[in-house]
Amino acid sequence: MSKLEGKVLVAQGGGPTAVINQSVAGVVLEARRFPQVTRVYGALYGVNGIINENMVDLTEETTSNLEAVANTPSSGLLSTRDKPDEAYCKKIFEVCKAHGIRYFFYCGGNDSADTCRIVNQQASDNNYELRVMHVPKTIDNDLKVTDHCPGYGSAAKFVAQAFAGANLDNRAIPGVYVGVVMGRHAGFLTAAAALGRKYPDDGPHLIYLPERAVTKEKFMADVTTAFEKYGRCVIAVSEGIVDENGEAIASQFTGGEKDSHGNVQLSGTGALGDLLAAWIKESKLTKRVRADTLGYLQRSFLGCVSETDQIEARAVGERAVHYAIHHDLDGSVAIKRAGDYVPSYFLTPLDTVARHSTVMPDAFINEAGNDVTEDFLKYARPLAGPLPEWQRLDAPPVDKVMNK
């Protein structure tokens, strides 16, 4: 048990998820139970709010409102795309020290874990006792060590329901439908489109992931084969798909705009979908080609949450408090799975999660590189949870009278 008396600081970084506020609620509600916690602060706009001392006092937030915010998608404490370097982290540390903060919880992806690592190191170098805990979240599901990340299950559920619906639509009015899904390097979220299949001929009939290079020739051959088989074709494509040279296919069409991390902008534009639609139209396979880019709805749509994801996002927040205060440790909370399906939680050192990310294992991708495997479905199903039911008519055909 940590005897360190002082304040708790919690913040959220990077892209929001549908359940990221569950983690904050977990931290705040659990931290407020400990007598050594004098105050629970929340930084607004992530680390940016720390260095600018833009914070709110969550000790004076009602439990009922915290619970309501927990059920609200997107970052209730607001977020940032700032990726702190050593100097930035030094400022974070100094603000923590000035405010008597002894426990810092940062909810985010691998960049946020790296921030935690640096701040933790600086506190240690300066002989300032500061527990630093990374609370994992990302819809991309690309954190190392953990079996999966809070935030992924809900986004996967959204993508599955979107493709289940798009497939029903495409079946009613046949043609080719391309749905572009978020995921720069990891295909987990795009792969979740496969959870939207039920009948043997349901789409998505093809799934393209950043883990496998896509050429126009291969893509068009696949689409043609699928279209000839089904009389229609639904395709799930990751925004991050690359060509044989490892270049993002989308990057040719966004004027090379880069985000604040120096990455080419992939989301928030329909360019990739329109490019793939143009390829298909060119082939004269069918006149009806439609491309949707699922966009920001994937991470923020109001009212589409996986219950499992909600529970786990809350748990990693609570567990982070337990590790910091009951056990006096620093680290990142990770999830292990057993059976079908039981999650358990463990602590992993910050440097095992910081910076680097992971991608889909080979066992989750089919040999042709255009679909997922049963292993993936088994992995993802409990995370997204049950989908709403859908059903086809099942009535016998009527004999022809006129055109016998």
Add this chain to the structure above:
Amino acid sequence: MSKLEGKVLVAQGGGPTAVINQSVAGVVLEARRFPQVTRVYGALYGVNGIINENMVDLTEETTSNLEAVANTPSSGLLSTRDKPDEAYCKKIFEVCKAHGIRYFFYCGGNDSADTCRIVNQQASDNNYELRVMHVPKTIDNDLKVTDHCPGYGSAAKFVAQAFAGANLDNRAIPGVYVGVVMGRHAGFLTAAAALGRKYPDDGPHLIYLPERAVTKEKFMADVTTAFEKYGRCVIAVSEGIVDENGEAIASQFTGGEKDSHGNVQLSGTGALGDLLAAWIKESKLTKRVRADTLGYLQRSFLGCVSETDQIEARAVGERAVHYAIHHDLDGSVAIKRAGDYVPSYFLTPLDTVARHSTVMPDAFINEAGNDVTEDFLKYARPLAGPLPEWQRLDAPPVDKVMNK
């Protein structure tokens, strides 16, 4: 009461909705109760399935499966973009006659109502007793006479939840967000984005509808003002917005592709969103500009349905059977509203609904032409029904220590 003994034929036309199968279930389940109904057929792929005698016998469909299909989005009987002319309608009539069909129910928009009108006329000209009933559906909400259309409420709910989420996301990571919504001539669906507001500074901060011309100058002036006021900006734009000359702004960017009705393709491409994003980027207002096109999710997303819409879609199907069999009438079922909020149903002649469509009344659009009015919100709220709750944190600020 109609004494006409014979078969019932039901079909679905045009774009699917989330509740169009409720209407079919309403027709089938109700029709099967009448002794003069010998069989209930369903045409596959709308009118196309009639002329090709591609039909199924829904007399031999289980009630439980019909109920399951009723809860499934998109057209369970599949659909068509065919827009029948006189010769096409003649074939429809001939197939009806050959199969002993005496009651024809066609679920669709104003084009489908026109098909009903022509088929009804031809049956009458040929002294063949055929009750023809138009069962209304459209997410565009652009049918004449009726207060609103089944299918709209659920699509409006989806759009409201999408913008509520997009607004939370935009608030967490500020910038400009453009969401493009379906609706070629009528702005009802785009306007529904306003239902996603709750806090005074919630987006969408601007709403552009096809009913009001949009110029680049006006658009950029509005966006600049909103961005300066809120430090961010969420914009809802109809895919059908036009310039001062009445030209669809999107039409410049889709290579002029036309659909089978001779209309320029607006949906299934991110071009309009990307164009508007380019305008905003050009202005250097902010670096972070994102555009999403909500696309086919609006009408087919699995698991986002307005309960009111579901009930009404079922009711128009059942009522259509009552008007045809109990009252021996032809026509289109329409909805009247009273109080806040009670729907009732009435029959309107086919020619009052056929061909022509309607747009948003002036009272629903603000003077500046960039938002909706309270009147619209009052109109649309009961149709979309309640949204999931969302909430902001409400904690006092922390005093600065370092940067006082």
